[in-house]
Amino acid sequence: MRDEISKHAQTPRRLLRLAAMLAASCALPHPALAQQRPAALDTGKDDAQGENNITVTGSRPDRDPTLTEGSDSYAPRAVIIGKAAQSLREIPQSVTVMTSARIEDQNLLSVEDVMQQMTGVTVDRGWLSSTYTSRGLTITNYRLDGGASSQTSSTTGDLDTAIFDSISLIRGADGLFGAGEAGGVINFTRKRALADLQARATMTFGSWDRARVDADITGALTSDGNLRARAIGVYDIGNSFQNFKTDDRWLAHGSIEYNPAPDTLLLAGFTHQTDRHEGFNASLARYRNGEDIGFPRSANAGAPWSAIDRDIDIAYGRIEQAIGSNWTVRLNANHARSNDRTNAAEMENAVDPVDGSGTDWWYYQAGSKARELTLDFNTTGSFEVFGQKHDVVFGIDYTRNRTDNRSLWTYYGPGNVFAPVYPPEVAYPSEWSQGYQGRTDTKRLGFYGSLRIRPVAPLSLIGGGRLVLKDRTQGRNLATGAVTSLIDQDTKFVPYVATVLDVTKAVSIYASYSEIYQSQANYMSGPRPGTPLAPVTGTNYEAGIKGELFAGKLTGSLAVYRVRKKGAYAVDPSNPPAGTTDNCCYVRDGSLRSQGFEAEINGEILPGWQLSLGYTYNENQNRRESDASFAEITPKHLFKLFTDYRFRDGSLKGLSLGGGVTAQSNNFRSGFVQELNPATGLYDGPYYEYQFRTPGYAVWSLRAEYEVSEQFSVSANLNNIFDKKYYLTIGYPGYGNFYGDPRNFMVSLRGKF
Numbered sequence: 240m241r242d243e244i245s246k247h248a249q250t251p252r253r254l255l256r257l258a259a260m261l262a263a264s265c266a267l268p269h270p271a272l273a274q275q276r277p278a279a280l281d282t283g284k285d286d287a288q289g290e291n292n293i294t295v296t297g298s299r300p301d302r303d304p305t306l307t308e309g310s311d312s313y314a315p316r317a318v319i320i321g322k323a324a325q326s327l328r329e330i331p332q333s334v335t336v337m338t339s340a341r342i343e344d345q346n347l348l349s350v351e352d353v354m355q356q357m358t359g360v361t362v363d364r365g366w367l368s369s370t371y372t373s374r375g376l377t378i379t380n381y382r383l384d385g386g387a388s389s390q391t392s393s394t395t396g397d398l399d400t401a402i403f404d405s406i407s408l409i410r411g412a413d414g415l416f417g418a419g420e421a422g423g424v425i426n427f428t429r430k431r432a433l434a435d436l437q438a439r440a441t442m443t444f445g446s447w448d449r450a451r452v453d454a455d456i457t458g459a460l461t462s463d464g465n466l467r468a469r470a471i472g473v474y475d476i477g478n479s480f481q482n483f484k485t486d487d488r489w490l491a492h493g494s495i496e497y498n499p500a501p502d503t504l505l506l507a508g509f510t511h512q513t514d515r516h517e518g519f520n521a522s523l524a525r526y527r528n529g530e531d532i533g534f535p536r537s538a539n540a541g542a543p544w545s546a547i548d549r550d551i552d553i554a555y556g557r558i559e560q561a562i563g564s565n566w567t568v569r570l571n572a573n574h575a576r577s578n579d580r581t582n583a584a585e586m587e588n589a590v591d592p593v594d595g596s597g598t599d600w601w602y603y604q605a606g607s608k609a610r611e612l613t614l615d616f617n618t619t620g621s622f623e624v625f626g627q628k629h630d631v632v633f634g635i636d637y638t639r640n641r642t643d644n645r646s647l648w649t650y651y652g653p654g655n656v657f658a659p660v661y662p663p664e665v666a667y668p669s670e671w672s673q674g675y676q677g678r679t680d681t682k683r684l685g686f687y688g689s690l691r692i693r694p695v696a697p698l699s700l701i702g703g704g705r706l707v708l709k710d711r712t713q714g715r716n717l718a719t720g721a722v723t724s725l726i727d728q729d730t731k732f733v734p735y736v737a738t739v740l741d742v743t744k745a746v747s748i749y750a751s752y753s754e755i756y757q758s759q760a761n762y763m764s765g766p767r768p769g770t771p772l773a774p775v776t777g778t779n780y781e782a783g784i785k786g787e788l789f790a791g792k793l794t795g796s797l798a799v800y801r802v803r804k805k806g807a808y809a810v811d812p813s814n815p816p817a818g819t820t821d822n823c824c825y826v827r828d829g830s831l832r833s834q835g836f837e838a839e840i841n842g843e844i845l846p847g848w849q850l851s852l853g854y855t856y857n858e859n860q861n862r863r864e865s866d867a868s869f870a871e872i873t874p875k876h877l878f879k880l881f882t883d884y885r886f887r888d889g890s891l892k893g894l895s896l897g898g899g900v901t902a903q904s905n906n907f908r909s910g911f912v913q914e915l916n917p918a919t920g921l922y923d924g925p926y927y928e929y930q931f932r933t934p935g936y937a938v939w940s941l942r943a944e945y946e947v948s949e950q951f952s953v954s955a956n957l958n959n960i961f962d963k964k965y966y967l968t969i970g971y972p973g974y975g976n977f978y979g980d981p982r983n984f985m986v987s988l989r990g991k992f
Contacts, residue, residue: 297324298504298559300431300467300496307338307405308430311885313849314338314794314842319385319428320409321689322416322632323567323619328785331701331737331749333798333837335359336407341851342400344883344897344942346443346956346985348451348475350425351396353406356881356901358839358853360408361873364968364977366522367547367581368393373410374802375833375859375870376422380413383427383555386571387613387636388417391425394551394577397514401453401473402492404430410837411800412753412779414733415687415705417636420757421779421802421833429508429555430471432496433457434464438992445985449477453490465498480536480981483518483543502561507554514549518542520585523976524598524656527589527912529929532656536964536978540656544664545583552576566620572613579607582667586654589912589972598973600651600662606671611640630691632703638683643717647674676717684709689735697741701751704734710758726771731756750782755804762808765824772827777804793842801834831869833859847885851899854878872969874935876904883942893946902937908969929972936965938979950992956985 297303304317304324315336317324327334335358337347347353354360354371360378363370370391371378380388381395400406410423418424436458443451457469473490494508520541523534558570583603591597617634651662689703710728715721737751755777763769783798806827835857844850855877861869883897908931914924939961944954959982967979 298498298502298561300433303431305405305428306431307336307340310338311340311849312338312792312842313341313851314792315405315407316791318405318407318426320407320426322385322569322615322617322634323630326787326791327794327796328747328787329699329739330409331739331751332413332781333359333410333783333796333800333839334407335410335839335853336405336841338405340849341881342403342406344849344944344954345881345899345940346954346987348400349396350398350400350406353400354396354425356879357408358879359410359837359855359857359877361877361903361906362967363872364522366520366585366974367579369396371422371425372870372873373408373423374421374800374835374855375857375873376420376802378408378422378425379420380418381425381427382416382418383553383573383613384429384557384571385426385569385615386555386573387615387638388413388424389573389575389611389613389638390640392577392609393579393607394549395425397488397512397549398427398551399473399475399488399490399512401455401471401490402429402510404428411751411781412755412777412802414753414756415689415703415735417638417683417685417687417705421755421777421804429494430455430457430469432467432469432494434459434467439990441987441989443985443987445477446983447478447480449985451475451477466496468495469493479518479521480983481518481521481978482537482539484521484539485515485517487515489513504557504559506557506559508556510551510553510555512551514547516547516549518545519547520545520583521977522585522970522974523978524586524588524590524973525931525971525976526592527597527972528592529931529972530592531976532590534656536981540586540974542584542661542664544661545585546581547583548578548580550578562620565622566618568618569616571615573611574613575609575611577607577609579605580667581605582665584651584662584665585974586656586659587973590656595655595657596653598654598656600654602649602651602662602665603646604649604665604668604674605644605646606668607642607644609640609642611638613638627693627696629693631689633688635684635686638681640681641678643678645671645674645676645717647671671718677723678715678717680711680713680715682709682711683707699739701737701739702735704732707731707733707756712758724771726758728758728774731774745788746784746786748782748784751780753779755779755802757804759808762825763823764826765811769823772808772825773806775804775807777802777831789843791842793840793844795838795840797836797838799834799836802832804831807831831859831861833857833870847887848882849884849897850880850882852880852882871908872906874903874906876902876935878902881940895942895944897942898940900937900939902935904935905932906969907932908971910971912972931969931971931976933966933969936963938963938965950990952989954987954989956987958983958985 305319307315317326320330337353355362359373361372379391382388405428407426408423412421413424438456440454453473455471460466460468471492475488478485490512492510497505521539553575555573560568586598588598615636619632621628621630685705685707687705691699691701693699712726714724716723733754733756735753739747739749741747757775759772759775762772764772779802781800785796787794808825811824811826837855839853841851857873859870879901881899883895885895886892911926911928913926916924938959941957941960946952962982965979968977970976
């Protein structure tokens, strides 16, 4: 839909003052200062058997192996994927973890930044938000601290990384825990409140007047350390390489933890984040024949006054109780509220290559309110039979979501992309008497369980599944109150089977099978008004090898996969939809296949040398469309690398140097546009097929950091060092084409006390 660096001598001084104010406002009393370092991972490993089972509990942060803060490592000790902490080698699917050290080294300040660096992920940037694809399939779900699955939304990419210890992605279907799409699931692990007092502040400034300060303080509120708290604040402002595009962000986060007993945890927290994006309409059109117009990267197809105001509040809590040494019961709750308000004008439509005509100005006004509650109650534990240890996971989760959407498109007049005359700003609607007004209520409830048995010490057999008890979606017209759709999916069992074989104490091979279950109740089959289509079904096969070397400091994996999806919606040729917003009529005719392989290495390859390397090959086909690609923007080859070396001795002690590259083969977008109709003078003539293709590219980066003292360090990141001009996302004839960032820098001063 519808060039370079500004220098301000006062910026560092202003940032210092602001950092001091934030730190003072967040300060917690404590008699001493100390830096928290995570304890060594207790794996409960029996050398005679070669097992690697996490037996610690997360009731206190120093006993939580999933935390990466302070480790300076690109390899995690454990992750929360199957509700309990597990090493990567135990998980029979591909998993990438962006640790705290990696996020800090690359200055990845938002989820969007992280996803651009995540192995196997392609960013499809949109007008109002981005979507992310893996293995050619959209990533539609995320989880917070191992809780119930939530749907990704317009706010997901904006989430600030200051509150997260790590961000991971499990690729493939995860229907066992309620995420049936095979693109994968994003897992967020929040920072925990620590027992030792730790205060950090970072000031960052960079290209296009970027200025940011964040403060983070945590410590115990009681002498025994059983009551702990953490507070985080962020203020981030900056312009863009695109004309009149600016971004402002405020974030406040607090959490508190209490251990009434050694094996009991009570945790509560709250996050508020406000974003304002001005001049955000940076998507560009193309010529009608598909050629790139060649706009400068500073071009902006929107009006200077266009803005999105976005707020998100997340309240969360967890109760965790260890029962004996082998069992743990958890209750995880999240309640999120988000509000979007958009008031904008944008030029749309493809450009005539002869006279430059064809574009029009449109006003776009929208409001969205979403409320989501997720609850997850589970039990994890182990028992011994015939001298072997076996693991159990059992739980129930519930999701309730209500989303209200209002939108209004208003035609203003013809536009000229080469000499734009901007329409006047219009008032945001005080009442929505026109346009689209809809409410969607969704409720999901399911039981899940898995059993991991070890008939012999090196072999694990995993079986389980999810019983979908409720999957109900209701649509309502907010203007009239009328129910527009009501879908109750049938009860469904989604199985999951896998095996892991420890070849050595450091290397495992695995295979897994899972089923895909994805609702498409918003598409109707004929005759009109239609009935909801049955869900998409499919299978996800994966096999691979994983290794953990140097006591887990270096991890690696190689995986092959095949995904098949059947029954995806396709247009009913005998009764086609009347327009793009018409949900009838469709048939279950899609047959999609995605296959390929992935290779990844993360961690310390030599003392002081951290490496993250990921390569993905993907081939996807729509077997009902002459074997054409269904995920055209997914390149066949995608390579991502970042490395950093820290000098530990000699005259260069305290210096670290690094760099990386993101490279991909070509990708494309295809579709149909209409020819000019001489009779009407409009582009409503016959349709012809187009294909927009962008060549492969590589974007390089560099990094340097110097530790001035034990408390202070200064770092610099230079991104796109060769100033490569490329499209991060290719879209459509009239909109959706986004340039990647030109060469830019960021300098950060960090203090830790």
